[in-house]
Amino acid sequence: MDTVDTQILRIMGLRPYGQLPQDMNGFKPAYIAKKIGLEPKTVKARIQRLKESGLISFYQLYPNFNHLEVNGSAYLFNVKEQDQKPKIIKRIEMVGELLEVHDFLGKELCVDIGYHTNYDLDKKIGLLREFTGDAKPICFYHRHMPKVNRKLSLLDWRILKTLRYNALQSPATVAAQLKISLKTAKRRIERMGKEGSFFIVPALDPSKAIGLVLFELLVYTNQSVNNSSIQQILQTTKDHYVYHYIPASSALGNFDLILFVDSIGKIEELRQKVSKINGVAKTNALIFQGWHDFTGWIDSAIEQKISSLSKT
Template sequence: MDPLDLKIIRTMGFRPYGSRPQEPGRFRPSYIAHQLGVEPETVKARLARMEEAGFIRFYQVYPNFRHLGLEGSAYLFRVPDEDRKAEAIRRVEPVDGLVEIHNFLGPEMCVDLSYHSPHDLSRKLRLLSDFTGDPSPDRFYDRRMPEVTRILTPLDWRILKSLRYRARRPLAEVADDVGVSRKTVRRRYDRMAREGSFFVVPAVDPGKAAGILLYELLFYTTPQADESTVSRILHALEERCIYHYAPASRALGNFDALLYAESAGEIEEMRQRGRAIPEVTKVVPLVFHGWTEYTDWLDAAIDERVRVG
């Protein structure tokens, strides 16, 4: 993989949530090519190569969790012993509503989960603390999604199910799959997109990113830091940054960036580059060891909505 591959991924988007509706057109090679100043055929060839290598496993649709009565958050746990950490991950995997586990080199592991209520979240956090031995995890980020103003119909859910693991398939195929006209599917799809009822993202396997390492940098800043500080950080990281956000807990910094490196030494180089920016007091790297999704429960929830509406 090279910088152009990662720019393509960055343009498509990496996270299946957001406070505003997503523009589905951003997945078209013509759109990506226009944004990056390259030819559409170049984008098609790069996507095909990443798919063949297994870095892009498929393109998936995530429904807006609010349609399922759910919220989502991620917490960073620390398990200092590697063997105990592997056992903790095995114990966490069956937890209902688990979305992702990000396993970092070292003691850290991030558990991304969904929940119906604050009480449900508290129950799950107690369970996770028992499994990991960490009684005080830090809230890493929240899966913010648009408010929903209507209930999706069974046909809407059938369309989302048809697109679930083939998000870029032609809508004519979806129409054949669900048994309605292409015009009807297009109308429903466009309406759900405008409402923010779903998000499309590539499902990636960081372990198949040949020649690169994925990692995060957590930036801690002074109280005097402002938007110009963030701008300077982003400018310094531009060539390697995939996305950025503000962590939910200040214990994990005031600013976080997902980046890639071509060597382990480059991670330290970028950490020092960020640390040299005025108003930055500390920069902590987290290097990905594994990144796994757990969404069988989500497929079952979609099936239930298809059945009963």
């Protein structure tokens, strides 16, 4: 994996949420090629190599959580005993409706929680406090989703189910599986995409990026920060970052990046460079050692929607 691969992943996007509908052009080799100045066949070959290496396992679809009446927020916990992390993660899974658990080197764990009400969230955080031993977790980020203006139909939900673990399959394949016309399949998929009814991301296995380290860089800013400061941060890390966003709490910084590097030393080098940019007060690097997906409950939620609408 090199800087070109990093650019490809950055254009695709790695986080299945956002305030605006996703630009599906980000998965088209021709579009990516134009953005980074390469031939489409070169980009296509690069993507195929990422898939063959196992770094991209598959392309996964996530429904807009507003259609499931679910919210999503992530909290950073510090466990008391680092050696107990594997056992703690197994216990955490029992909480239910979790999305991801990011296991960082050291005592930090970031738990991405799905919840229906604030009471539901408080109850789950209470369990996580008990399991981790951290009485004061910090809110890491919120999963913002576009507002929905209509309810999805039975056929819409059946299409989303079909695309769930093979999100880039052709409308013709979807049409054949559901025994509907190609025109209907294309129209429904395009409409839901434009509405922001779903997000698609490559399912990554960072362990397959041989010789590379995945980490998050938390950037804390001061009053002198401005847009040029942010652009300078992105320019400084452009060969390494695959995603950036604004955390939910200033206690975790005002700006955040997910990056790939080829050595621990490079992490410190980038951290120091960003720290020297005007408007940056301090930085903190969190190194990934595990990325756990717990989104199987979404399949059950989709099935419930299909079952409920089938009865009406």
